[in-house]
Amino acid sequence: xxxxxxxxxxxxxxxxxxxxxxxxxxxxxxxxxxxxxxxxxxxxxxxxxxxxxxxxxxxxxxxxxxxxxxxxxxxxxxxxxxxxxxxxxxxxxxxxxxxxxxxxxxxxxxxxxxxxxxxxxxxxxxxxxxxxxxxxxxxxxxxxxxxxxxxxxxxxxxxxxxxxxxxxxxxxxxxxxxxxxxxxxxxxxxxxxxxxxxxxxxxxxxxxxxxxxxxxxxxxxxxxxxxxxxxxxxxxxxxxxxxxxxxxxxxxxxxxxxxxxxxxxxxxxxxxxxxxxxxxxxxxxxxxxxxxxxxxxxxxxxxxxxxxxxxxxxxxxxxxxxxxxxxxxxxxxxxxxxxxxxxxxxxxxxxxxxxxx
Numbered sequence: 001x002x003x004x005x006x007x008x009x010x011x012x013x014x015x016x017x018x019x020x021x022x023x024x025x026x027x028x029x030x031x032x033x034x035x036x037x038x039x040x041x042x043x044x045x046x047x048x049x050x051x052x053x054x055x056x057x058x059x060x061x062x063x064x065x066x067x068x069x070x071x072x073x074x075x076x077x078x079x080x081x082x083x084x085x086x087x088x089x090x091x092x093x094x095x096x097x098x099x100x101x102x103x104x105x106x107x108x109x110x111x112x113x114x115x116x117x118x119x120x121x122x123x124x125x126x127x128x129x130x131x132x133x134x135x136x137x138x139x140x141x142x143x144x145x146x147x148x149x150x151x152x153x154x155x156x157x158x159x160x161x162x163x164x165x166x167x168x169x170x171x172x173x174x175x176x177x178x179x180x181x182x183x184x185x186x187x188x189x190x191x192x193x194x195x196x197x198x199x200x201x202x203x204x205x206x207x208x209x210x211x212x213x214x215x216x217x218x219x220x221x222x223x224x225x226x227x228x229x230x231x232x233x234x235x236x237x238x239x240x241x242x243x244x245x246x247x248x249x250x251x252x253x254x255x256x257x258x259x260x261x262x263x264x265x266x267x268x269x270x271x272x273x274x275x276x277x278x279x280x281x282x283x284x285x286x287x288x289x290x291x292x293x294x295x296x297x298x299x300x301x302x303x304x305x306x307x308x309x310x311x312x313x314x315x316x317x318x319x320x321x322x323x324x325x326x327x328x329x330x331x332x333x334x335x336x337x338x339x340x341x342x343x344x345x346x347x348x349x350x351x352x353x354x355x356x357x
Contacts, residue, residue: 009252085118243294261302293327297317
């Protein structure tokens with residue numbers, strides 16, 4: 001167990017010196033705190049797109065092609081995937097560019113997203129259109145409630161269901177909720193991405209595999225791993241309480257790289273909160289976390305949480321568990337508490353929530 005003392009996660013600090021480009025870009029975006037997003041977008045644009053063009057270029061030397069393919073996969077999956085994915089997350093919740101530059105808001109989902117396997121509009125229609133309104137409850141098509149959340153087999157079923165029928169179920173959800181605009185955006189983006197991959201495969205299948213298909217497969221797996229960990233510990237008595245169906249990860253390098261994504265409880269409490277405000281909100285509302293028996297980990301992030309759960313390493317989870325409010329005396333008590341929160345939860349008309357071992 002750990003005791004909460006301080007936070008090392010990033011908050012907004014106004015720069016004392018600004019360049020001409022800083023001033024130019026800040027005049028175009030809605031919130032000056034999102035300036036790092038502009039520079040990240042430029043980095044991605046001028047690295048991944050040139051590499052993608054090389055991979056499609058006719059007659060390119062074999063060793064140059066392989067060097068570009070390796071560089072593309074490395075930069076895509078190990079350097080930029082996390083920061084881009086969470087930048088897309090933040091700009092889905094809060095509009096990136098000012099109204100007079102509104103067309104630029106399409107750049108991330110339509111021109112950069114596909115390089116990471118993010119089919120245009122799908123992320124928005126899933127995350128904003130369904131996940132937050134349903135809050136991991138049964139009508140959330142990505143809900144973790146019905147699964148034993150420390151089981152590899154359960155995760156395999158969860159992932160398999162998402163890969164095979166995830167988009168279909170999401171489309172049905174929007175039709176059921178009469179959200180026709182979100183339905184159209186979802187279907188349009190998915191079909192255009194699939195059509196583009198098929199067409200480009202006839203032109204150059206190896207390049208299409210590297211540039212679009214592999215990132216697509218990896219992204220879908222990583223997103224489900226993240227959602228599983230974020231909603232792995234759920235109170236059977238209050239599964240709709242964000243403090244009791246989500247977790248928070250503090251003091252981790254991941255929060256510096258991925259825009260404080262570890263603060264998933266406060267993100268569900270206030271979905272439109274700016275990413276720089278979460279550490280401050282956490283400190284100021286710590287009493288709410290304590291009174292709601294919230295789960296907080298220090299020094300690890302969602303991939304660690306997922307891996308420890310798949311290995312049933314509750315001892316490692318307990319090691320990084322933050323004992324806010326001094327609720328627990330021993331690691332054994334923490335482990336017992338965490339195991340209760342990972343049990344499968346069945347929702348029935350007669351009994352709204354029933355926990356099953």
